[in-house]
Amino acid sequence: MRVVLAEDSAILRDGLAALLGRRGHDVVAAVGDGDALVAQVAALAADGALPDVVVADVRMPPSHTDEGLRAVLALREAHPGLPVLLFSQWVETRYASRLLAGDARGVGYLLKDRVADVGEFVAALGRVAAGETVLDPEVVGQLLGASRSREDGLDTLTPRERQVLDLMAQGRSNGAIAETLFLSYGAVEKNVAAIFTKLRLPPDAADHRRVLAVLRYLGAAD
Template sequence: MRVVLADDSVLLREGIRSLLGDEGLEVVGEAGDASELLTLVAQTRPDIAVVDIRMPPTHTVEGIEAARTIRSEFPETSVLLLSQYVESEYVMDLLTNGAGGLGYLLKDRVADIDEFIDTLHRVADGGSAIDPSVVSRMVSRPHPGKRPIDDLSTREREVLALMAEGRSNRAIGATLFLGERTVEAHIRSIFLKLGLHPEPEDHRRVLAVLEHLEANAT
């Protein structure tokens, strides 16, 4: 896997570069701002770009804007966004244009090497991953009025939250101590309750996740 890193912290970049090197992944370029990142992506065409959301000059949404450009102009390059804080509105903004090849993790999650590497591979392979802290925060918010998602059982909500993290049916089963067939039954029930009629499985999973996030966003 070929990776480009973008963060204005040289120390963090070097730490991730060392970590990825130890895992046999190749870092083909490093950038300290969004402009440099886009130039590197155009030149190296990496499998994935690991991008800090807040970069110079304003330290607000430079990483988000760069991710949007990469997904539009270089769709073969996946994007894993890193953030110091839970910024769920940015997740929703990007997911509305498709979740494939997109990940969002808090920087603290990098310390869990196995999870970080697994997320990199999943996103680079066209999957998606959303930090569990973001999902938990959205699920816990109270909302007035009744919506289709309110009809989900507690177990179905747990399954949907893990879907939002990009977990496969097997991984969901392992986390919840359920068989794959049971997980599949829960997912069929989720699709039915959310009114997601038969379409390609991946597309319905993304739509279900979007429904989940929209229902729990501010």
């Protein structure tokens, strides 16, 4: 994969670049703030060489609030579908919700603690680059807690269907869900189909029902 990194800590930035390089990936740019990230991706796009995925910290200079988030949102607007993986020191549900509010395919949000698990981080990066939605389990838990009061069909789900949807929200495939819950693949498919039905998400080639179900679950979409 061709990767662009944005992280204001030079030590972490260089460490991530080295880590990805050892795993066979090409870090084509590594920058320290949101403006530089937008400019670097624009330059690559002008050369017809968009990266396969962008990795950015949420908080970067100058204010250390949401510069990284705003940068990746601008990039997704300029380059629809560009895969982006944000990471943060803390769970910040308002930022995760803003990231997920548009097309959530090819979007990831992880806590920095996950980066310490090299295998998990690289696997998440690959899934985001492939167009999947990958969310940290702690982010899922807090977003779910914020959406408990919504009248959106979630109260019709069985406990098993909620387990399946929770794992879907973490970016797990049906095969991975089956392995985690000790179910057959067919049983997972039946649960997923029931979730779509109960959340009133009919088949539609214009929408990605799996992503819509996750957004409903997290309270990030009406």
